[in-house]
Amino acid sequence: MTHNNIHTVLVANRGEIACRIIRTLKDQGVRSVAVYSDADADAPHVREADVAVHIGPSPARESYLVIDKIIDAARRTGADAIHPGYGFLAENAAFAGACADNGIVFMGPPASAIETMGDKISARAAVEARNVPTVPGISRPGLTDEEIIAAAPGIGFPVLIKPSAGGGGKGMHRIEDPASLPEALVTARREAKGAFGDDTLFLEHFVDTPRHIEVQVLADAYGNVVHLGERECSLQRRHQKVIEEAPSPLLDADTRTAIGEAACDAARSVGYVGAGTVEFIVPSARPGDFYFMEMNTRLQVEHPVTEMATGYDLVALQLAVARGEKLPITQDDVTLTGHSIEARVYAEDPANGFLPTGGRIARVVEPQGPGVRVDSGIADGSEISSLYDPMLMKVIVHGADRTEALSRLDRALANTVVAGVGVNTDFCRFLINVPEVVAGDLHTGLLDEVVGDYQVSDVPDDALVAAAMVWLAERWPDKPGSAWAVPDAWRLGRSASQRVRLAWDGGSSLVSLRGTPAGAEVTVHDVVAGLSDDEEAQATPRTVRATIHRDGEAWRVTADGLSRHWQIGATGAATEKLVSSDEGTWVLRQEKVARSAADEDTGGDGTLTSPMPGTVIALSAQAGATVAAGDAVLVVEAMKMEHVLRAPHDGVVAYHASAGDQVPAGKPLATVTPTDNS
Template identity: 50%
Template sequence: MTTKLFDTVLVANRGEIAVRVIRTLRTMGIFSVAIYSDADADARHVREADTAIRVGGSPATESYLNIENIIAACQASGAQAVHPGYGFLSENVAFARALKDAGITFIGPGIDALLLMGDKIRSKNHVSAHDVPVTPGIAEPELSDDELIDAAADIGFPVLIKPSAGGGGKGMVAVNSPEALPEALASARRTAQSSFGDDTLFLERLVRSPRHIEVQILADTHGSTVYLGERECSLQRRHQKVIEEAPSPLLEKNPDGARIRAEIGAAAVAAAASVNYVGAGTVEFLISDEAPGEFFFMEMNTRLQVEHPVTEEVVRVDGERLDLVEAQVRIAAGLPLGFTQEQVSLHGHAIEARVYAEDPSRDFMPSTGRLLRVAEPGGEHVRVDSSLATGLVISPHYDPMLAKVIAWGPERDTALERLDAALSRTEILGVHTNIEYLRLLLADPDVLAGNLDTTLIERKMPSMAFGSFGNTELVLAAALQLARQPVHGGTWQVPDSWRLGTPAVLTTTLEVNDKTITLSSIPSGTGRTFSLDGEEFEVAHLPGGAVSVNGMLRHLDTAFGNDSTLWMGHNGWVGSIGFLDREALLHRELATRDHPAGEASPEVRSPMPGTVIAVGISDGQRVETNQILVTIEAMKMEHHLRSPAAGTVDIGRLRVGDLVKANQILATLSYNTEEEEA
């Protein structure tokens, strides 16, 4: 039975981590206070908290990063402590100081530890002095681009650019040649400045085919520090973790795994103790796959990690589960850990998959929109940390992570099977997601064998075959659309092509993957006969939502958006089909009337809502094919918009800092055909 430690705790975060912290606070009998921006007024964490306070506008800088407003929310609610979650202000020294000045407990480490470990340059130099091995490189404050370029020649390529502040892989760039370094440094500085408010960079030698292993630690105010096993986080894309597990299969398969685990755990404890660390933290290491006994300190995350659930699922203290959020709260209240390293054991295997709003088939472009349907998996040994709900709007203002699906098993194979099955039962319609991609990863032979490294996804991506709409799926979409059309004006308004005598042919125009496709159909028995590209399909609706296509049953999850878009999902695959009416078709015809056939469109449009962070050209400038014109930031990611052809560019009044909408024209090209012919 837990003791009531604080009367009221404010959760200074949003999304699934806010929901997860609120759940533990409720279990502990602590009154929870949520904060929210305008975009999150109807969010799940707002509904689940005991009370909620608005802290500003939709952009994070106006709300979740607004220290003054959050302190005011603490004072208005009577919160005695703040749990920062991860991201946002969780590692922000100014926030921790402001809380201390206001007499409010920060559920996290002390200011000195935040200062030192929050700066990757200082932390690397510091732990090196305490006999913790570090990766070769240059880590000095305030290095200019020219100084970094000069240092890279001595370090040797490939090198890894890393921001000194922040985490989560943002701003990290691998560079394989001197020629690519200047542009990479500029991009990394922009990302670091916009994400962390600090554009300081440093360089490390890029360790080829490394394993990313991290150690969870807990430390109290009474001098006790323990490590809670390790997590393997080697499956990454663009330095962002995708799938995490505990314990590491590298150590599990190694005959000396227990010894290596003890050594890396001791190094993590030493790193934490060197700064008098208090609370939950994670020390991250790179380990060579060929030499598991060699490991190098990367950084210490002074907060709860996204992947903390896999540790909770496998760690036992005297046979009992450990809630890391509860441990954080108890430590912040000044209570001792209550257990020693000898009481910690590992039980079974757990794997977590991060579900993102993104489209893997379009280079993982973030996806925004309103969730039309949400169904999350359940069952024994399956856990979902989520903030999703039908009707929730996924906005461009925040990170695209939607949820985490975690599965446990007595051994790794069972955990993998359970996680894949859980993902197949996860239904999210209204935005594109990476669930199919996650399932493809879990089925990869190297992943199944535990042969992981941080470059695996990069190597495997070109051969991944993502689902796409084929003829049958198009027919299904059209059939479902016709069957579920709302009826206005009675029977005469039903779009079924009925008439006296022979039924008329009904034509339906669809937009699929930026292409326009026309279907024709006539009534046929209990359904319709569809014609497409010379093929005919007999489609009928059956009880229970199933559809028969040429006698074969098909089961799809479907939902309609308000923009005449049908969203479809099946076993993790998600796609959308637009239904074009006469007005939309006329608009498209007029837009392309003066556009020569086969020539690239002269319009460069924003693929999604975002903020312009760089304009690489000037109005009237001559540009070449594939030249970067504009860079926008959305969902904490940079997106380069390139010229589709050579020509003269018109950007109008577009400026850095402008907010742009999805499909907004950002630049227009004039093709210099006469000059090219000359």
Template identity: 50%
Template sequence: MSLSSNTVTFHTVLVANRGEIARRVIRTLRALGIRSVAVYSDADASAPHVREADEALRIGPAPAAESYLDIDAVIAAARSTGAQAIHPGYGFLSESVGLAEACAESGIVFIGPSIEALQIMGDKARAREHVQRYGVPVVPGFDAKGLSDLEIAEEADGVGYPLLVKPSAGGGGKGMEVVADAAGLRGALASARRVASAAFGDDALILERLIRRPRHIEVQVFGDAQGTVIALGERECTLQRRHQKVIEEAPSAGIPAPTRERLLSAAVLAAESVEYVGAGTVEFLIDADAPDEVFFIEMNTRLQVEHPVTEEVTGLDLVALQLRAAAGLELEVTPRLRGHAVEARVYAESPERGFLPSTGTVLLFDPPSGVRVDAAIETGSEVTGFYDPMIAKVIAFADDRATALARLDEALARTVVLGVETNIAFLRTLCQDPRVIEGDLDTGLIETLLPLGTLRPSPAQLAAAKDAVAGTVAPMRTTALWRDLPGWRLGAADAAPPPFVARTDDDEEVALDEGSASRSRGVVHAAVDADGAVWVAEDGHTVRLRPLERKQRMKRRLSAREAGSAATEPEGRAPMPGSVVAVHVADGDTVAAGDALVSIEAMKMEHPVLAPHDGVVHLLVAVGDQVRRDQPVARVTTEES
């Protein structure tokens, strides 16, 4: 490795990640003339980042624990390819002390902070105590490690409710539980410990007072080996769902100038306290109703998902700065912020079904032009349940916030993903919400919009679906039509064709009104999947339709009539594909309607399956089983049944 004052010349860097962040890092490596090495699991063998790297190595099967989280496999890949450094991206091993230690033992540069910084900031309780000693303000609370539930309850009473329970290890909101009063504490502790243990291998918890209208503001910091630490402005990350960020922006939406100064100063102080080197993010809470105080919550010792908005307003390449810091060079950066940038995370999920993950083959991905798009997918990509559901990020920049937000909304209207459900229409709803436009934000804003109603397909979408189905039908034979075509009869050659009828995922029948079929607000895209369902997108709104022939419609009506007087379906079914992570009852237990039977996890989300009615439960799955969407996982029987 040779160094100069202006360039970073690692000749080979291994990217220990996947998806859009792997592609984004590879892009900078290519621009700097550095050879890139990708790693992949069996599920990602044909992923874009594998093709785009100069070299790619398989490191294991699809489960992350057996591939992307396998430190030995990552180090072996780096050694075999001659990589001088490893860029961990975010998530997976990005904050792993184990990987940093393994790199040091192997003579490989870990593109991240020191092992000591990882150890201190990687444990929320330890980080909280550490920065507090350096004068950084923290939220009132306590470390629950080593305390019994009774002792935790006593400490909680002293802090006061409502409380936020969260794992000491890890991040991303995983395992967080809100406790309104003492009665809900025991269940929240059990749930948080279970998730923390499974996700991070550590069930230690901390409890903090819950700020009722919090804004989540983070500061991008950078440090170099010469001891310089700088702040590259702040980001607004308040629009969240289940503690996962959805829309981020830089700078924040109009916080007072004195508060901004306190944020930047506290962030630099926290980073300096651990002699921080590289890219890091110091996260704070601010009360939306009293934005004059800031409270440290944690430091993420890595690059963040939302780093593109900082790049847009600073004009800097943060990955290039990471490489520079890792090579021991001075940063030589004077921050100059301009304009406003807003980022939306596109997830493979169904907002109408409680944001449950969606999996499948991407039939069409058509990103918008004129804005920045960092995507994990392309047409033909397979979205599985093994990894995080984020599949793309759309980033818009303008001179002012209002224009940037409007540009993001317009870009989302032109973002097309067919084959998996996405949150694009919901992101547009957020962009158009008056509170978002005005900057009146708090982390509970999204919850006020739920539950979401189902959007009906427009006439243009139905027309496009009809045309797409017609395009997949084989040419009609000229003989024996009465045997091959349902509904055809002799002498009816001039009769009007039957109307196009389909059913939605809500099992509603919709029919095309030919007279209104041309009333489209924009370009409509359609594609047919392997099951014969039609995916249609218009202005960011995507629907899946299942065409119905006349015989199918008749059978559905008869079935609905017979089911009108039937009892509640006895099966509890999996709401999404995933893994059974908990069984809450024993086979043969008596349960009441609404009791939790099992919990399913996929794409970092855990969802309980509830008893459909009172009765005796019969389990059909066990912990560790993989289940399909709608697969029965338990049956609840009654005396009548």
């Protein structure tokens, strides 16, 4: 068997996965090469790599998805191997073939395995030949809409439309009502064609109260295949995972063994080599009746929970296999210890239909502590574009058991700060505290069932106190009374905290402050009548971590993962907090961000505006055509999410944008002028 000398690896990706791969390459003493588009010129993965190569304009189709540019960068930098990460070219058989043609090791499976598992129809046939169970359905090449519609009643509703190519939920639609199947097929084919260049579809029965459980597998070129246990990925929306954990709280030891063996058989069915994930759909009430769903022929986003539960570095194992070595572990070596949970931090607004957000990140604070890991691709100043995936980082924790892991994740998310761009950390905290989630009673529809109960958390009053103190320090850093102007009694070890008594909103607090204006730890003790300062300081405190930075003429306060706009030193009709100290009294006023026409999609005159920064991908009617209320008018896509803009009333359509246009949030895209009889 060939042994490959790998001294330099090019990482054909960006963001958090590129940073994570580079970290292991450094640990292994391997030179790393990053590639970057115009938008990523100053991205963290570029700064962390040993060498970085510019590969083109910002759109992925002109940079990260251009095989010739990636191969050229590898040849120019002397890369022995390419790690594709996930997404982009990670599951592109032509890319794997191009690496082989140029004498570059592809750190993934053979092109033949990618091709077979990349087509869900051929994947079903391959695993069925190894007696791996699959979901009832119809799957053969070239199925027409008419054939799918005719087969659906025999499969049994609800059914799930799935594209044969690709993954990540693109083109997947659950259908309850047979009458809605024809329109859904049209949409699914367009999505599949746009995302994967292939509009082939097939149909499966939708398993009732399903759980999404996947198994991590590793295989070498000598025929050795092992699994590293399973991951529970049932908390998802639009088929995009939000919370993942290992092991699954559903499976017992016998089922874990059986599903692991089935995953290994699925890998063997295509002569798999490298790291991969076999995904199963599992009925909640009958976990022993699991069904093969698909195989991802790459490293998964959620691989860190497996690493933390098993203690193995999957990228290091990928490197060993790529070098032509035998797997350094056997199945008997793999044990799951404790429990690990991961939350994906997305640039999105959960309070506004999870619409993508964007902009420049002003401040990032990563959580720390025992059992806490962060895989991140952002830093202070990072620009978040609608051109790429909305996932910014992953917060991963490990605990002795699931209860401890959930508690640690809650605390870690509370101490995650991404200021300047809206993120979903507050929603993730809500989700992991839902009673069903705490009990481990999960299914893939649970998030959609509970999302209506989510309410945005308010910034704690304690955070306002912190903001006022930081603001005072920045305005008058040398003014008596400013916490950072007071001698801090520096000593070896941690400096002493500063104490300031403040009155706010009719109450008062004794505040102990450590840190700097860019990152303050504020402990607030409520004033208790008759107690001295020392006695009050011994009472049960509340501690928050807060930052404050300028946001134009305003300020943005972030505390314990919650971010809001605040005007400091201003007055107005919005919610106000009066804060006073010996230096005077000032006002903190929360800016009420009213929903605009851009947020609502339509103005009163029938104008449809873009709800998010993105790309117009389809005009659903002809200019000048008459549409009925509720008809689709156009589709905007951003960060892998489609948003259909529909006619607010009967009328005639006029377009102000074309398919392919990149548009900002709030831009008028079409107008539906009422007809005389509407």
